[in-house]
Amino acid sequence: MARRVGLEVSLACAEAVKLCNADVIAAYPITPQTHIVEHLSELVADGHLDAEFVPVESEHSAMSACVGSAAAGARTFTSSSAQGLALMHEMLFIASGLRLPIVMAVANRSLSAPISIWNDHSDIMAERDIGWVQTFAETGQEVLDLMLHAFKVAEDPRVCLPVAVNLDGFILTHVIEPMEMPDQAEADAYLPPFVPSQSLDPAAPVSMGMVGMPEVYTEAKKAALVALEDSYPVIKEHWEGFAEQFGRSYKPIETYRTEDADTLFVTMGSLGETCMTAVDEMRQDGKSVGQVRIRLWRPFPDEDFMAAIAGAKNLIFIDRALSPGVAAGPVATEMRALLYTKGKNMFTANFVCGLGGRDVTRTDFAGMLAKVEAAAAAGNEITCEMVGVKE
């Protein structure tokens, strides 16, 4: 039976990896991911999790070890953050290119310089094109649940792709909160043992990581692209299965009070809940406002997004990262391109906030709405504005 527990979200993430019976964990500690791998290291050392913990000397080695162990057919986990994720960069493409079902928890943090250990999304936004499935959690419970879902999706023979679960550094990783912790039997019922489609086995040799000559490289990339696109129905299917078994449902795009709303905030990650409460308060003040949350970032669920915003007049895209030299943050840039290709012409605003751990409050959301109301009335787009810059 599941138990209601109070737990730091990082520890819940590690406990989820234990429930998933990971075989190999290769990781290098980096704030704010540290508690996740510390706890896993403890679980392995104390004999609570029968896994190989590989304390590598860098994140590049962590992902390299993960590639090797997943290729050998082991259920493989790692976790990183910021500069650590950046140091993995070249190996991340290899993990997806080789179709290896590695699961990684990314404790989202800003990239230096200046040195910052605090939260934003600049680490994962720099890794948008790695070919991994990418999801975002908003609460501790979601971190726990998305970890189980991540292994289920990654190892599904129809998918065979690595999955990154994003959780905001500190804002989620370092918070103690209540959650439902499934027991081992429940986790096992959802996630059966990993049966690799193919693995490195001296008894039945295969080659992995071959050279892709110009005659085949394009085709290999096309195949990887299709694999990521085709993971979409499987991702949904396993969320539906999760809801049936655990009673908690997840969607690629989540909506809150979008019916009859003129203006919608579009958020990702831990801003979701604060924005939701801000929406409640703005509604009390008579504002016609709602919220859309992007849970599945890759593959991006175009149709779900378009359905979620169908009734709205104005969209407010919240970015937690910059895309220097381009007119807007990464989320807004992509979403505007999507609207254009779908022939949807509507007012959009982009706000970049919460960089390097700057708090984002209900008051900030109210301020954004006020600006949007004024700009929309005047017919001026808010191309991109950084919130709260001290000038």
Next chain:
Amino acid sequence: MIEVRFHGRGGQGAVTSAELMALAAIEEGKYAQAFPSFGPERRGAPLQAFLRISDEPIRLREKIYEPDIVLVLDPSLLATGGVKIGLKPHGTLVANSAKPIEAVRGECGFEGRTALVDASLIAEEELGVPITNTTMLGALLKASGLIALDSIKGPLDHRFGKIAEKNWKALNRAYNETIIEE
């Protein structure tokens, strides 16, 4: 929802006391969040920890700007100016101090409801160290009734093991010795 801000110094266990409260509240079936002031920890430096307790799910991830309760673990922090910032006028200050109420009010500038206990003395006598985090929980529970006194016992035992009993005794002594000025 009740919001609490803890003021302590690195190494005094402010984060632990916020955590213990959250765990106890969750055990009671309530909703709770405990989190540190995010960042690197420096021993002796002033730091804050935060706690929310509610009967409803908590859908907020912003910091606490207008606490209902401020708890001060270290008497030397009372006069540094940060204690009363944002504290609601009808809120409660729970402070560790050996001084009389007038002196504490003079130091921190908060004129509202105040709960006082000499936690440093109690911690020295009961624990043998000037670490007041568990002791001050006794004062917090007396002043707030946020959770039942007995609810903190489980998390305390789990966290402190062999030395839990001493901490429990200190906590209870503080609970009994806390004076509340309305």
